[in-house]
Amino acid sequence: MAEKVVSVSKLTNSLKSLLEVNFSNIRVEGEISNFKEHSSGHRYFTLKDNAAQISCTMWKSRPLRFLPNDGMKVVLTGNVTIYPPRGNYQIDVSSIEPAGQGDLYMAYEALKQKLEGLGYFAAQNKKMLPKLPMHIGIATSATGAALQDMLSTISRRFAGASVYFRPTLVQGEGSAEDVVRAIGELELTPAEVIIIGRGGGSIEDLWAFNMEIVADAIFNARVPIISAVGHETDFTIADFVADFRAATPTAAAELVTPYLLRELDENLSESMFYLDKLMKSAISRKKEELGSTFGKRVNKLIGDTIKQHSQTLDVAEMIARKKLEQTLAMKHVNLEHQIKLLHSFHPLDPLRRGFALLKSEGVIIKAGTKLEGLKEMEVIRENDSALVKIEKVYQGAGYQAAAGR
Numbered sequence: 001m002a003e004k005v006v007s008v009s010k011l012t013n014s015l016k017s018l019l020e021v022n023f024s025n026i027r028v029e030g031e032i033s034n035f036k037e038h039s040s041g042h043r044y045f046t047l048k049d050n051a052a053q054i055s056c057t058m059w060k061s062r063p064l065r066f067l068p069n070d071g072m073k074v075v076l077t078g079n080v081t082i083y084p085p086r087g088n089y090q091i092d093v094s095s096i097e098p099a100g101q102g103d104l105y106m107a108y109e110a111l112k113q114k115l116e117g118l119g120y121f122a123a124q125n126k127k128m129l130p131k132l133p134m135h136i137g138i139a140t141s142a143t144g145a146a147l148q149d150m151l152s153t154i155s156r157r158f159a160g161a162s163v164y165f166r167p168t169l170v171q172g173e174g175s176a177e178d179v180v181r182a183i184g185e186l187e188l189t190p191a192e193v194i195i196i197g198r199g200g201g202s203i204e205d206l207w208a209f210n211m212e213i214v215a216d217a218i219f220n221a222r223v224p225i226i227s228a229v230g231h232e233t234d235f236t237i238a239d240f241v242a243d244f245r246a247a248t249p250t251a252a253a254e255l256v257t258p259y260l261l262r263e264l265d266e267n268l269s270e271s272m273f274y275l276d277k278l279m280k281s282a283i284s285r286k287k288e289e290l291g292s293t294f295g296k297r298v299n300k301l302i303g304d305t306i307k308q309h310s311q312t313l314d315v316a317e318m319i320a321r322k323k324l325e326q327t328l329a330m331k332h333v334n335l336e337h338q339i340k341l342l343h344s345f346h347p348l349d350p351l352r353r354g355f356a357l358l359k360s361e362g363v364i365i366k367a368g369t370k371l372e373g374l375k376e377m378e379v380i381r382e383n384d385s386a387l388v389k390i391e392k393v394y395q396g397a398g399y400q401a402a403a404g405r
Contacts, residue, residue: 023080137191197228228252
C-alpha cells in the first residue's frame with residue numbers, strides 16, 4: 001500500500017500545530033542579537049547562547065517595558081511556532097525581562113534620572129536643526145566606518161555642503177574629555193550643526209557618551225547637536241541630551257542633507273498609518289461577527305493569519321524601500337550627466353577652450369562667409385576682445401594651412 005502524500009503547506013501547518021501545543025508559554029534565557037523594531041511596530045530579533053540560536057517575533061500589541069539592546073541577556077516568555085512562507089520556526093514572544101543588571105547599567109540609570117530632573121532632556125531646551133545647512137561639523141573617529149558612511153552620504157545627497165571634521169577619540173581612556181574638546185573646537189568653525197557619533201558596540205565601548213561631562217557639553221553648546229551613537233537600538237545619555245537623536249551615523253548625515261527620499265518616506269509612513277488604521281478597524285468588525293459563531297479556535301486562526309501576513313508585509317516593504325533608494329540614486333547620477341552634457345553644447349563653450357568669435361558690424365561671421373570686402377572685424381575671446389583692420393585676404397590659407405603649421 002502506497003504511503004499517503006501530503007503537500008508542503010499541510011506538513012508545515014501540522015508541524016506548526018504540534019509545536020504550538022507542546023511548546024506554549026515557555027520561558028527561555030539567552031542573549032539578544034540583531035534586534036530590529038520595524039516601522040510597523042513589530043520587533044524581530046535572535047535569541048542565542050554559545051551553542052544555538054532561534055528567531056523571535058514580538059508583535060507591537062505586546063507591551064515592552066524597556067528597549068532591548070544587542071548583547072543583553074534576557075528571559076522571554078512565549079510560544080514556539082512556525083512562519084510558513086519561509087519554513088522557519090520561531091518564538092512568538094509575549095514578554096521580555098532583563099536577566100540581570102550590571103554596575104554600568106545602574107550608573108547609566110542613575111545619571112539618566114539626575115539629568116532628566118535637571119531638564120537636560122526637556123523638549124523646550126532643544127535647538128531647532130537648520131533646514132539647509134551649508135556647513136556641517138563632524139566629531140568621530142578618523143578610522144571608523146562611521147566617518148566614511150557620513151561623508152559619502154553628504155557628498156551623494158548635498159555635494160555643496162562644507163564639512164568640518166575633527167578626529168575624535170570615541171572609546172577608551174580620555175575619550176569623554178576628547179569629545180568635549182571636539183564640540184568646543186567645532187563651535188569655533190562656521191559649522192551650523194554638529195554630528196557626534198560612532199559605530200555600535202557594547203555598553204563599555206559606548207561609555208564615553210554616557211559621561212556627565214559630555215552631557216554638559218552637549219546641553220551648553222550654542223550649535224544644534226545631533227547624537228548618532230551606535231546602532232538603532234543603542235541609547236546613550238548623549239542621545240537624550242542632544243537636540244536630535246539619529247539612529248545611526250548615516251541617518252544623521254541624511255538629516256542634515258534634505259533629499260526627495262525624505263518626502264517619499266514621510267508619505268509612505270502616512271500611508272502605512274492609514275492602512276494600519278483601516279486594517280485594525282476591519283479586524284475589529286470581523287472579530288465581533290465571528291466571535292460568537294466560531295469561538296476561540298476561529299479567532300486564533302484569524303490571528304495567526306494576520307500575524308503571518310503582517311510579517312510578510314514587513315519583508316516586502318524592506319525590499320521595496322531598498323529598490324526605491326537604488327532607483328533614485330541612479331536617476332540622480334543620470335541627471336548630473338545630462339546637466340554636464342548640456343553645458344558642453346553652450347554656444348560660448350568654445351571660448352572657454354581658447355577659440356574666438358568673429359563679428360563684423362555686430363553680425364557674427366559664419367564659416368562660409370568670405371572676408372573680401374570687409375574692412376575690419378571684431379575678435380571676441382572669453383575675457384577680452386579686439387578690433388582688427390583687414391588689409392589683405394589670403395585665399396587657400398584657412399583651416400588646411402593652419403593644420404599644416
